[in-house]
Amino acid sequence: MSAPALSRAPLPQNAPSSGAEHELQLPQVMSTLAALACVLQQGAALWDFRPFDRQDNPWRLSFPNLWQAIETLNDDCLDALDLVQAELCHSLWPALCQDLKVNGLKVWDQSLFLWQLPHHSQASQTLEALPEHDLSRFSAGIKGRKWQQISRFANIVSLPPAPYPYLEWCAGKGHLGRLVGAVSHKPVLSLEWQQQLCIDGEKEAQKRGVNQRFVCADAFSDEAELLQREQHALALHACGELHLVLLRRAAAAQTRAISLSPCCYHLIQGEQYVGLSASARATGLVLDKHGLQLPLNHSVVASAKEKQDRLKEVQWRLGFDCLQRHLRRDDSYLPLPSVRQSQLSGSFDAFCRWACELKGLVLPADFYADEWLAKGCQRQRLTRRLDLVAHLFRPVIEQYLLLDRAAFLLESGYRVSLSAFCPPGMTPRNALIDARRD
Numbered sequence: 001m002s003a004p005a006l007s008r009a010p011l012p013q014n015a016p017s018s019g020a021e022h023e024l025q026l027p028q029v030m031s032t033l034a035a036l037a038c039v040l041q042q043g044a045a046l047w048d049f050r051p052f053d054r055q056d057n058p059w060r061l062s063f064p065n066l067w068q069a070i071e072t073l074n075d076d077c078l079d080a081l082d083l084v085q086a087e088l089c090h091s092l093w094p095a096l097c098q099d100l101k102v103n104g105l106k107v108w109d110q111s112l113f114l115w116q117l118p119h120h121s122q123a124s125q126t127l128e129a130l131p132e133h134d135l136s137r138f139s140a141g142i143k144g145r146k147w148q149q150i151s152r153f154a155n156i157v158s159l160p161p162a163p164y165p166y167l168e169w170c171a172g173k174g175h176l177g178r179l180v181g182a183v184s185h186k187p188v189l190s191l192e193w194q195q196q197l198c199i200d201g202e203k204e205a206q207k208r209g210v211n212q213r214f215v216c217a218d219a220f221s222d223e224a225e226l227l228q229r230e231q232h233a234l235a236l237h238a239c240g241e242l243h244l245v246l247l248r249r250a251a252a253a254q255t256r257a258i259s260l261s262p263c264c265y266h267l268i269q270g271e272q273y274v275g276l277s278a279s280a281r282a283t284g285l286v287l288d289k290h291g292l293q294l295p296l297n298h299s300v301v302a303s304a305k306e307k308q309d310r311l312k313e314v315q316w317r318l319g320f321d322c323l324q325r326h327l328r329r330d331d332s333y334l335p336l337p338s339v340r341q342s343q344l345s346g347s348f349d350a351f352c353r354w355a356c357e358l359k360g361l362v363l364p365a366d367f368y369a370d371e372w373l374a375k376g377c378q379r380q381r382l383t384r385r386l387d388l389v390a391h392l393f394r395p396v397i398e399q400y401l402l403l404d405r406a407a408f409l410l411e412s413g414y415r416v417s418l419s420a421f422c423p424p425g426m427t428p429r430n431a432l433i434d435a436r437r438d
Contacts (some may be wrong), residue, residue, distance in 0.1 A: 022118050022417045022418060022419050023415055023416065023417045024403075024406050024410060024416050024417065024418060025410075026279070026407065026410040026411065029279065029403050029406060029407045029410060030279045030282075030407065032399075032403060033277075033279050033280055033283055033400060033403050033404065033407065034282075034283050035109065035112065036112060036283075036396055036399060036400040036403070037280075037283035037284065037285040037400065038283075039108050039109075039112060039393075039396055040285055040393065040396060040397065040400065041284075041285060042105055042108075043108070043393065045058065045059040045062060045063075046059055046063065046066075046389050046390060046392070046393070047291070047294060047389070047390040047392075047393040047397075048288075048290070048291060049290075050290055050333075051382075051383040051386035051387050051390065052317075052318070052321075052333065052383060053332075053333040054382075054383070054386065055322075055331075055379065055382075056382075057382065057386060062099070062103065063095075063096070063099040063103075064099065065095040065096075065098040065099050065102075066092060066095045066096050066099050066389065068095065069091070069092055069094075069095035070092065070385040070388060070389060071385065073091075073385070073388075075381065075384070078384050078385070078388060079307060081388065082298075082387075082388055082391055085113070085114060085394070085395060086114060088388065088391065088392060089110065089113050089114055089392065092388075092389065092392060093110060093113075096392075112395070112396050112399070113392055113393075113395060113396060114395070115395045115396075115399050116395070116420075116424075117418065117419055117420035117430065117431055118418075118419050118420065119419065119420050119423075120156055120419040120420060120421055120432060137207075137208065138175075138178065138179050138182065138208065139151075142175055145426055145427070148422065148426050149236070149237075149421075149422055149426060149427055149430075150175050150176050150179060150236065151179065152421050152422040152426075153176060153236050153259075153261065153421050153422070153432070154176060154179040154180045154183060155183075156259070156421055156432065156434075157180060157232070157234055157259040157434075158180045158183040158184040162184040162186060162232070164186070164230055164231050164232040164256050164257060165186050165187045165188070165189065165230070165231055165232070166180055166181065166184070166186055166187070166188045166189070166231070166232050166233075166234055167188075167189050167190075167191065167226055167227060167228075167231050167232070167233045167234065167255075168180075168188055168189070168190040168191065168234050168235075169191055169219065169233060169234065169235040169238055169242070169243075169246050170191065170192065170219055170235060170238045170239075170242050171190035171191055171192040171197075171201065171214070172192060172194075172197055172201075173192075173197050173200050173201040173204065174188070174190040174192070174197075174201035174204070174205065174212055174214065176234060176236050177190045177212055177234065178201070178204060178205055178208060178210050178212050180234065181205075181210040181211055181212050182208060182210050186211075186232075187211040187212070187213070188205075188210070188211065188212040188213070189212075189213055189214075189215065189226060190212060190213070190214045190215070191214075191215050191217060191219060191224055191226060192214060192215075192216060193216065193217060193218045193219065194216075195216045198214035198215075198216045201214050202214050219242050219245060219246075220241075220245060225249070227246075227249045227250050227252075227253040227255050228253055228255065229253060229254050229255060229256060230256060231253075231255050231256060231257070232255075232256065232257040232258075232259065233246060233250050233255050233257070233258045233259070233260075234259050234260075235259075235260045235261065235262075236261050237261055237262075237263040237427075237429060238260065238261075238262065238263065239263050239264035239267045240263075240264050240265055240266060240267030240268045240292075241267060241268045241269050242267075243260055243262045243263075243405075244268070244276060246258075246260065247260070247276065247405060247408060247409065248276075251408070251409065251412040251414075254413075254437060255437070256436065256437050257434075257435065257436050257437070258409070258414070258433070258434070258435040259432065259433070259434050259435075260405075260432070260433045260434075260435075261421060261429065261430070261431055261432055261433070262401075262402070262405065262429070262431065262433070263429045264296065265292040265293070265295065265296070265401050266289040266290075266292035266293040266296070268289070268292070271288060271289065272286050272287065272288050273286070273287045273288070273289075273291075273292055274286050275404050276404050276405055276407075276408045277404050277405070277407035277408035277410075277411055278407075278411055279404070279407040279411065280400070280403075280404035280407060285400070287397070291397060292397075292401070294390060294391070294393065294394055294397050295394045295395075295397050295398035295401070296428075296429075297387070297391060297394065298391070298394055298428050309341070309344055311380070312344055313339055313344055314380055314383070315373065315376045315377055315380050316339075316344075316348055316351050316373070316376060317336060317339075317376070318375075318376040318377075318379040318380050318383065319348060319352070319372045319373045319374075319375055319376025319377070319379075320336070320351065320352055320355045320372070320376070321333060321334065321376070321379070322372055322375040322376060322379065323352060323356075323372045323375075324355075324356075324359065324361060327356075327361050327362070327363075328361065334359060336355055336358070336359075337358075339351075347369070348369050348370075348372075348373045349369035352367075352369055352372065398431075402418060402431050402433065403418075405433055406418055406433055406435075409433070409435040413437060414435035414436060414437050415435065415436045415437070415438070416433065416434070416435045417433075417434045418431065418432070418433055418434075419431075419432055419434070420432065
């Protein structure tokens with residue numbers, strides 16, 4: 001099933017955009033949502049399960065060519081394939097197409113698996129100077145990558161004309177609002193639930209001479225009913241339910257402008273997600289928290305040491321999982337809490353003893369840690385390959401979720417554009433949904 005173009009004037013992949021060129025139209029968005037949902041429903045066996053819970057491959061018989069393709073991959077190349085979606089797709093696509101044909105399914109549109117956000121024309125630019133302000137003072141205390149994200153987002157949302165006062169949603173210390181207020185000379189109202197962050201943010205605003213006021217309230221409460229018609233609502237990396245609440249309330253208030261970068265889609269109040277828009281709900285696709293989290297499983301900024309530590313932790317967790325199934329005589333996964341970094345510099349034997357004590361399990365006198373570590377390494381070989389196939393669907397799910405939010409705003413009477421506010425190497429969560437109401 002092919003996906004229709006999403007913009008009035010389609011541009012080459014990754015071409016710059018000012019935002020307006022990529023204004024979305026509801027009929028095309030609805031068609032694309034239907035195409036994405038169809039792929040996700042037909043391919044659910046490949047991504048809609050938790051590999052960590054499995055000791056086998058649940059789709060091996062239905063997709064034998066795909067299994068053979070990933071089984072023969074060298075372990076050393078898995079991370080490199082996982083890092084670059086185009087390489088991953090190129091490596092697995094021929095085998096996947098063979099299996100789809102055998103299963104009587106039409107071959108999917110490969111472009112859905114290679115989808116990337118078009119770059120906003122300001123995505124590669126930072127604020128070089130602020131009239132009457134020292135830019136370095138605004139970046140003080142903010143880590144480099146975070147500052148780059150804030151400055152690029154601010155550079156776009158404060159582009160003239162900027163006629164409305166701003167509401168900064170889930171503001172933290174209000175770094176974004178303070179910068180936007182300084183650039184636009186518009187008042188900023190920042191909503192944050194942690195009182196100390198509000199106090200710190202107001203002190204910084206006074207120091208910089210920015211008209212920024214804080215409201216200390218829970219975004220889910222009635223006290224947070226701050227959205228008005230003549231406002232520009234901002235949210236940079238608002239998690240799950242927090243940005244869904246913002247969209248619902250802003251649409252109800254007919255807020256003039258909304259600029260949102262969503263994050264952590266899985267942090268919702270319910271166990272399942274059926275779609276924010278009527279267009280998404282019409283597809284019948286239902287996603288659980290595991291499915292919502294899948295687009296986030298893409299680390300483009302982790303260091304080599306962080307990756308090695310993660311591999312080691314997974315080996316140990318899977319080794320203990322094999323052990324606990326044996327000790328409990330129960331073939332089900334038993335989750336462990338977060339592991340401290342210091343624990344990974346110890347031994348696997350000590351890790352198992354810690355986990356057993358935590359879970360009330362008794363180790364036998366003849367416990368031999370290396371035996372279970374070997375089982376963990378073997379399990380990891382399987383789970384890494386199952387993850388690799390599931391990760392093919394990351395852009396499919398993320399595009400579906402972003403277009404669902406865009407469709408909701410279109411259905412609510414907004415003009416909506418979708419672009420990247422910064423390069424993906426700065427943060428994979430670089431989507432900007434920009435909505436304007438005449």
